[in-house]
Amino acid sequence: MKKAILLLSILFLTASYSQEIKQIPQITVNGEGKVKVIPDQATIVVTVETKGNNAKDVKKENDQKMEAVLRFIKKMNLDPADYKTQRVSLNPQYDYEKKKHSYNATQTLEILLKDLSKYDELMDGLVDEGINRIDNVTFQSSKLAQHQSEARKLAIEEAKMKAEDYVSVLGQKIGRAMTISDNSQPFYPQPMYMAVKSMEMSDTKAPRETLAVGEINITANVTVSFILE
Structure with a gap:
């Protein structure tokens, strides 16, 4: 009986305390x-894409262009940790009208540019060396x-x-x-x-702003x- 009374007392006190908290x-x-x-930085994703009828030749051409791109990036003195290969692919393409196979090779680079004043120089050089696709540019803060x-x-x-x-x-x-x-x-x-x-400029020495x-x-x-x- 005493245990029952004690239990009821505890339950009553708990209910009263809960009600007090709610109030x-x-x-x-x-x-x-x-x-x-x-923003003071940009992440740039670019791709070298090549097409052709022979898989070996397409891959070789794609590799050569990417080698040139990487050499240029090294000349830009970017930290090796700030650029990396994101993906590589070689896929067959079938033309149903001509009933012929072709091949499409791509290599994609992700570059972290920590100095936005070098943006135009970097992008111009990448295109000159073989980059033919700019996938996206993301601005961010360090x-x-x-x-x-x-x-x-x-x-x-x-x-x-x-x-x-x-x-x-x-x-x-x-x-x-x-x-x-x-x-x-x-x-x-x-x-x-x-x-x-x-923009086209009459003075070729004028700084570009793209x-x-x-x-x-x-x-x-x-x-x-x-x-x-």
């Missing part, structure tokens, strides 16, 4: 922080982690400001934060699919619950 006045708000950044941290702080500040605005009308104040949820989506730089076209870098947005989103005082 704590609070406000829940969302906050967003956004940092606009001028200080992404720092900017993400700043965006998170701005998100918290906005959430606090919202909460203060709401409760000020009621003559109350916000207390400490009870919960903080990070709702931010992973940041993936958006690729720019480009066909680079330079790149409009613009800005990228780094955002953070949070949900915060504050106690009301």
